[in-house]
Amino acid sequence: MNIIIIIIIIIIIIIIIITIFIISISTTTTIIIIIIVVVIVIVAIIMIIIKIIITVIISSSNFLETLRAHDDNV
Structure with a gap:
């Protein structure tokens, strides 16, 4: 459980x-690439x-x- 929380925190930091x-650097291509990456991360x-x-x-x-089952035995 703790490992998953750590992974999520790391992902948030990356975002x-x-x-x-x-x-x-706001060029259209980087924005598109980043949107795709963010969507993939959110889905994950x-x-x-x-x-x-x-x-x-x-x-x-x-x-x-x-x-x-325990109740049945008793």
């Missing part, structure tokens, strides 16, 4: 650096978040099932 770069972050949510849901449902 900030890229935006500063856009402001300093969304996918990571979805993956985290899915793993949390799976682990919590497994946890609930083990609790239910």
Whole structure:
């Protein structure tokens, strides 16, 4: 979990650096390239978040099932 948070922070820092770069050199091609990169990064972050949510849901449902099984045994 911590590794993913660190990765997201690094990505955010990279985006900030890229935006500063856009402001300093604002040619159309660099803007287009940077927009593409930002979109890819955002999609990657969304996918990571979805993956985290899915793993949390799976682990919590497994946890609930083990609790239910334990109740049946008692």
